[in-house]
Amino acid sequence: MDSKSHPRVLIAGAGPCGLVLALTLRQNGIPVRIIDKSTIPAIGQRGFGIQPRTQELFQMLGIIDQINAQSRIVPPFRSYAPEGRVPLKTWESTPTLDPVPAFPYRNLITLGQNHLEGILRADLAEKYSCAVDVGKTLVSFTQDVTGVDVTIQDEIHGTQKNERYDFLVGTDGARGVVRKQLGLSFVGESRPSVQLIIADVRGSGIDEDHWHMWGSLQSDGLFVRPTGVPGLFGLAMTLSGEKVDCEVVKANPALLQDFIQRVVARTEFRVTEVEWITNWTPNIRMVDKLSLGRCFVAGDAAHVHSPTGGQGLNTAVQEAFNLGWKMALVVQGNAPLSLLDSYNEERIPIVEEMLLKTTNLLDQTMVAKPGERKHWDRGGALLMLGINYRWSAVVLDEQDAEEENNSEKDPYGVRTTGLRAGDRAPDATGLKENRSAVFTQLSSIFGVAHHTVLLFSASTERCTAVLEALVHYPANLIHLVVVQATPAPLVADGEKRVLEDTQGHTYAAYDPILKAGCDIVIVRGSEGVGRYFGRILL
Known part of the structure; x- marks a missing residue:
């Protein structure tokens, strides 16, 4: 500080x-x-x-x-037969997805x-x-x-x-x-009937290209996850009717090895060191x-x-x-x-x-x-890409003024359609800076310390009106960015940043809003500009 x-x-x-x-x-x-x-x-x-x-x-x-x-990206899962050596099935917990302009990050990483x-x-x-x-x-x-x-x-x-x-x-x-x-x-519940041993262990004798599973967590089960650090595995295990003193096990890895052999007949998987271990019981x-x-x-x-x-x-x-x-x-x-x-x-x-x-x-x-x-x-x-705040009092959606923020809450965006205020702002690539001709993407212009006002208009009069609405607020907190479709003529830069949507990704991502008649999107969290900032700024 x-x-x-x-x-x-x-x-x-x-x-x-x-x-x-x-x-x-x-x-x-x-x-x-x-x-x-x-x-x-x-x-x-x-x-x-x-x-x-x-x-x-x-x-x-x-x-x-x-x-x-x-x-690292999550590797495939592999489950084994009781004897421990023969894989029953190998699968991906979620398919690996390639990035697209609106979603540059689409995969769980560990x-x-x-x-x-x-x-x-x-x-x-x-x-x-x-x-x-x-x-x-x-x-x-x-x-x-x-x-x-x-x-x-x-x-x-x-x-x-x-x-x-x-x-x-x-x-x-x-x-x-x-x-x-x-x-x-x-408020909630505890489930003392569920007892897991969770640990980070140094070990060998098992490949680091899969997450490995034996048995069932209902009784005796073992889950071994390579961490990306060579030779270091995350381990989760259930032992029916067994109380484990984690401090004793940490000091004596051979005890953990004995527990593993109760679940897995695969003796070549050897634990040499216990870096961290704890008992875990669900609390919700x-x-x-x-x-x-x-x-x-x-x-x-x-x-x-x-x-x-x-x-x-x-x-x-x-x-x-x-x-x-x-x-x-x-x-x-x-x-x-x-x-x-x-x-x-x-x-x-x-x-x-x-x-x-x-x-x-x-x-x-x-x-x-x-x-x-x-x-x-x-x-x-x-x-978590669908998480939204459509119901928030500080969200303003002029697409439907009569039902502003009154839609049923759908926090993870499972049932919602379209693009509304309070949703995650789509990303887009292929934007060319008017001044420097350097290419950028939307996520690079969003910031922790400011709001970004995206204006989808080539009209000088419209830009002037928005600037006049913003003049009442601290300039460092609000960045106006004009996004113009190719090959529309570019307006003069003036007090704004102008980006050319050379590949059409930005206009495609925000098309539902544009079709609804809105040409302004405020990211972070005209008359609409003033109404929105009037809700959060002094």
Whole structure:
């Protein structure tokens, strides 16, 4: 953070959710402090699936290249007969899809959570002078109408300090302080009948080109996943009627080997080291609301669920991004405090739907038999590209003024059709800069720290009218981009950016809106321009 600026936001918890929130705020110029009780980064792959929608956010945050350099596409699944050596079936959990102009990211990729956290920490420290303050625990807090007073314990020196912030965000996990002291409900269920051993192990004797499955998770079952790090595997196992002391097993890998041999007759798969191991029992819970006053929760502090479907980490990252850009506007004095109400309004339905989907997948997975691929398909809505906020109070859709934002909620976009306000903004390639003749794509002009106003018009008069509507708002927060169809004559640049849609991808992607008579699309989150920004900006 800027050493001359006192942090305005305290983030308690330095997992992916807290780190993405910190990165979003810093890219908006907001000084933050992020603390974590642990003195060392977390180990273990843990949440390792990164969905296409989250990949798009990581591109916007400027870290997708580092992630792509370390991640991998999910390899095929392979199930085995009881003796362990003969494959029953090999299949893809979701077909590998080629990128298209509107969807540059279409496949689930895997990257251990520890590696993702490393990328985020490095980016925060190197580019934004914001290092995680380790060995610090949030003890307690109180709030009033202007800020939050906190007490922080220094675990290394055994001292406490009182500080004040504009906002507090708890990304401190299911057992964290923020949700508990706010008194938020955590309603749901536990399933003690389901007991899994989850571990990262060093091993050999098995190929690293498949995810391997033996037995059934209803009784004795084993799931082995290559991580992309040579010789390192993720392991999930059920043992009927067996209690496992993970600390003992970590110190003695031979014990884990014995457990594996109970499930798999394939003796050439040998475990040589246990890097990380834990017992896991399903807890399916969520808060009734994500905030109270100036205090917020996100990620595991707000919801816990089955990892089936790879939704948890992604939901947390998307929450952090949603809250981050809004909180930045409020801290800057560019938006009213009430804008933060939309965090609850937009994200609670997403979390509710996510819990339904992951619980359903858990139920299917637990009854799946060897070779039953139907229980392991992970495409479609789980890629999260249909997630939307059509119902949000800060969303303005002039395509249907009579039914504005009154459509039935469909958080994952399973039933919705067409393109409406609140949806993911389609990407497009083949855009040529009027000034430089350099080619770009839409996602490259979208940003964390500004709104992008896309104007589909070649009319100088229309451009002037939109500029006049925008003059009332901070220029650095709103970028006007004129997108013109080829071969329409290009208007003069003036105070706007002009892009030529040389391949027609942009006009094709936004065709439903254009046919409805709208020629303006505001991305992030005339008269319509003023009405929209009047909802979020001061």
